[in-house]
Amino acid sequence: MNKQLIFVKRPEGLPESNTWNLEENAIIRPKNGEVLIQHHYISLDPAMRGWMMDRKSYIPPVQIGEVMRSGSIGKVIEANNHPDFNVGDCIVDWGGVQQYYTTNGENCYKVDDSIVPMPKYLGALGMPGMTAYFGILQVGKIKKGDTVLVSGAAGAVGCLVGQIAKLKGCIVIGIAGGKEKCDYLLNDLGFDEAIDYKSENLIEALDKKCPKGIDVYFDNVGGEILDAALTKLRLNARVVICGAISQYNNKNDIVAPKNYLSLLVNRATMQGMVVLDYASEYEFAAKEMAMWMMQGKIKSREDIYEGIENFYETFLRLFSGDKKGKLILKIS
Numbered sequence: 001m002n003k004q005l006i007f008v009k010r011p012e013g014l015p016e017s018n019t020w021n022l023e024e025n026a027i028i029r030p031k032n033g034e035v036l037i038q039h040h041y042i043s044l045d046p047a048m049r050g051w052m053m054d055r056k057s058y059i060p061p062v063q064i065g066e067v068m069r070s071g072s073i074g075k076v077i078e079a080n081n082h083p084d085f086n087v088g089d090c091i092v093d094w095g096g097v098q099q100y101y102t103t104n105g106e107n108c109y110k111v112d113d114s115i116v117p118m119p120k121y122l123g124a125l126g127m128p129g130m131t132a133y134f135g136i137l138q139v140g141k142i143k144k145g146d147t148v149l150v151s152g153a154a155g156a157v158g159c160l161v162g163q164i165a166k167l168k169g170c171i172v173i174g175i176a177g178g179k180e181k182c183d184y185l186l187n188d189l190g191f192d193e194a195i196d197y198k199s200e201n202l203i204e205a206l207d208k209k210c211p212k213g214i215d216v217y218f219d220n221v222g223g224e225i226l227d228a229a230l231t232k233l234r235l236n237a238r239v240v241i242c243g244a245i246s247q248y249n250n251k252n253d254i255v256a257p258k259n260y261l262s263l264l265v266n267r268a269t270m271q272g273m274v275v276l277d278y279a280s281e282y283e284f285a286a287k288e289m290a291m292w293m294m295q296g297k298i299k300s301r302e303d304i305y306e307g308i309e310n311f312y313e314t315f316l317r318l319f320s321g322d323k324k325g326k327l328i329l330k331i332s
Helices: 047-051 118-122 127-139 158-167 179-188 202-209 223-230 261-265 275-294 308-320
Strands: 002-007 020-025 034-043 072-080 090-093 100-103 109-111 147-151 171-176 193-196 214-219 233-241 269-272 302-306 326-330
Touching (some): 047 308, 118 302, 147 223, 179 193
Parallel strands (some): 147 214, 214 233, 233 269, 302 326
Antiparallel strands (some): 034 326, 072 090
């Protein structure tokens, strides 16, 4: 039998446990040209909250009655004349929150888990890593000497953004919640400054820690932090809109920037980025990220919990901040 997390109710505000049903259904045997994958790990990402909304977006919403969408990784345990995948192959896929996934291989790719552990392919070498890579290099267009501000800096994307910027010779300031996370940015990842938004006045901290302003702001949280960052833009600054986790569960109107005229005054740009737009370049980016990791220039941390039955409690950690690095659920 296959344990599957079925999406049954569109949430208003923070999702409740009855947003999903955990069901056991028969495993679907692969037809000709298909494979059966046993999932080992499931990626938990803030984007999952947006996928539950029935509105226009960069990707269709999860439909009621479907398996909850997620990035996943596992091993092929049965192959029926598939041209590319064989039993034993380690596959990254979009099979969702379930133990087993039968597929023709669309949107799947093979990785080598003998070189890099599976969870890394859901983190630094997966969607968060690709988001950081293309977001800061191609959208942020960083150059040596830039002052880069990153929100959600201790998260799966933010910590990599900051490290790539440091690698490229930038001055990096990270915004995170709590002393432990700020210490991690400074002592483990080599950020130049860290701001604890839970205990510091944000405007005062920005004035102190980036007194000359910022050239690039990489935004993962939106809301008041985005608004504060806009006040510190330098001439020709770039703002990268990657996410807005502070706004995803709002029942009322989102908190929009009041300081947007800073874009005009500073001739700055604000651009949204979706990592799927760069899919054709993933292979090159992943190789470069892997090289940096092997050279010790990039570090990543995975926060792994176990059991599909514990999906909801683990999912909530995305919004409480009670996690360290990339949030992952071990399925089997």
